[in-house]
Amino acid sequence: MNRLVIRAGWGLALLAGCAAAGSDAVKSDGRLAPGEAIFRKECAMCHGNNGTLGLSGAKDLTKSTLSKEEMIAVVTRGRGGMAGFGHLLTAEQINEVVDHVRTLHAAP
Numbered sequence: 001m002n003r004l005v006i007r008a009g010w011g012l013a014l015l016a017g018c019a020a021a022g023s024d025a026v027k028s029d030g031r032l033a034p035g036e037a038i039f040r041k042e043c044a045m046c047h048g049n050n051g052t053l054g055l056s057g058a059k060d061l062t063k064s065t066l067s068k069e070e071m072i073a074v075v076t077r078g079r080g081g082m083a084g085f086g087h088l089l090t091a092e093q094i095n096e097v098v099d100h101v102r103t104l105h106a107a108p
């Protein structure tokens with residue numbers, strides 16, 4: 001009985017933590033969508049969580065005019081000041097993170 005109470009407490013603490021992070025992409029189970037999780041881990045240090053940070057010449061992703069295929073090519077092979085992620089992420093992960101980038105683009 002005690003163990004059950006403790007577990008429920010943990011679940012609530014985790015949910016509260018995610019809500020505090022204030023992400024609109026948090027799924028109903030409290031986790032980030034995979035593409036957004038990858039973006040925050042691998043891309044946000046230059047592009048920012050919303051794609052507009054532009055650190056060290058990074059393009060504002062909300063204004064990108066690239067097609068999905070072109071974005072996949074940039075993310076896989078890199079370009080200019082951005083190293084490629086083809087050795088770090090699987091094709092599936094690159095597809096997910098590019099889908100996320102395209103949702104930033106659609107945002108007002």
Ligand code: HEC
Nearest residue numbers: 042043046056057058059064065071074075079080081082
């Ligand atoms: C080290 C900093 C850095 C990181 C990390 C980084 N980028 Fe970039 N990104 C850049 C820079 C700089 C450019 C501009 C490259 C150029 O001028 O050719 C760029 C350009 C891009 C473009 C092309 C935009 C356009 O319209 O031309 C896309 C798409 C992109 N990044 C997505 C990503 C994604 C997705 C990730 C994570 C998997 C990521 N970037 C991680 C620095 C970074």
